[in-house]
Amino acid sequence: MIKFTENDVLVTTPVSPDAEDKELALQLAGKIGISFCPRGKNTISYLTHRCNLSAAIVVSSKQIHLVCQGHRYGFHPNMSLQRVLALKKGEKDRLVEAAQLKSGDSVLDCTCGLGADAVISAYAVGERGRVRALESSALLATIVRFGLLSYEHKESALLDAMRRVAVVNQDYAEALHELDTNSWDVVCFDPMFEKSFSDTKGIDLVHLLGSSSLPSPEVIDQARRVASRSVVIKDRYPGNFLKTIGAPIVSNSKRIWYGRLKSS
Template sequence: MEKDREREMKIAVTTTRDADESLNHKAKDVSKDLNIPYIKRGNFSIKKTILKDGFDYLLVIERDKIVIKGEDSTVFWHPNMSELKIKSIRQGNKEAIIEATKLEEGNSILDCTLGLAGDSLVFSAVVGEKGYVVGTEVNKYIAYLSKCGLETYNDVDGKTIDNIKVVNESYENYILKQSDNSFDVVYFDPMFKEPNRKSASINSFRDFADHKGLTKEILMEALRVCRKRVVIKERQGSNEFEKLGIKKYYGGKKNGAIIYGVIEKNIQ
């Protein structure tokens, strides 16, 4: 279904108005990578260009980043809150996401819903150079933003990130191909059924996200693939955990707070 949505989405690559030849070349390379059209940027606004050429979005190559722009929306790669969380963890503070995953240095984790890799950056910092993160992202545009963003990003220590692998594939397909006990932890952050309308960045991202919910069948596959536990992110007050039979969780008690449900391998 998500791949069908990608085919329906009309998107092209262009540049900023003041692009030089090197930026135009980069845009043409991106168009080849993603197999989508390149259009030379005229002296039009993004909105006018979208309407003039009949596109839903433009993937704009800027000097320092790649941005997906719609008529009234913007999506680009950014470490978001991950740096603050990493610093908090290093200061000895409890972060619910790490309490739930119980990640340690040298561990491996499969992030089934990579998105823009905010959670994966936290995982990357915790597992360190001896550990690794594999992130699956079904939308090719979001996967591309994350891959390019991670390749040029220096972490809170000023180091490049080399322990996160981005896979442009649905987590269902990827998990089914993995052998038993392949990762220490398998993690899911499905799109919340009730969106946070106050977050402009998340609302812009929603058109590119996979909105289907988790099933008991895929959780059983995740339990097969993990060595220790499966962790699912949700909101307090949602009945998703009840539907999936999850009773143990970490996080806030207030309605709407972020919580992380846990299914331990040894009690399946």
């Protein structure tokens, strides 16, 4: 499985960038600590080959893509649009139910990925609530943060929720260790299992940049300390991970299972 980190990529712009594209690309390269490579009239494969790297982050003021082997991977709202629309109609969302989210809650989403679950949490907790999404991959955090802030759609409820998610590039073990006891109402995990890869449209970016590490029992203990109410963990059928950590199952379907642990 190919995985990209900051060491494997260069940052560039589209051909004929405007001043804003260049400025943003330079800023982003500096922030993540990656070399900026002026695009000129070159193809991405020429640039990456010349720098002996395997992929490029192509930055414009409208979007950011990871480009490798002739493919472009970008931010996508995944299922968050359909889920927001369903919630608006009064239908139930399994994450919202499992986490018992209500207006004003604070949610620490430890596994941001494309941010779809974080957006649903942000919609559920509303303007009075708070959602922070942690992502260990600096590249993914950057692309998703930019995507959540700049994505355009006629559905304002989706955009409002997207804009309220604070994406932070930090490992959850480190973050949880630093956080105060009972400082968030709910802490969530959606670890990346092998089976996640083919689950949904847009997961490729997560597949290419994300980490498939699972939260250790110590991390779960820390999460229970930080959560004032509960820790919610998403698993895949047949819930083996939930069984391993002893999390009672609160929702299951053919594919996705949720477990919930009380705060400690």
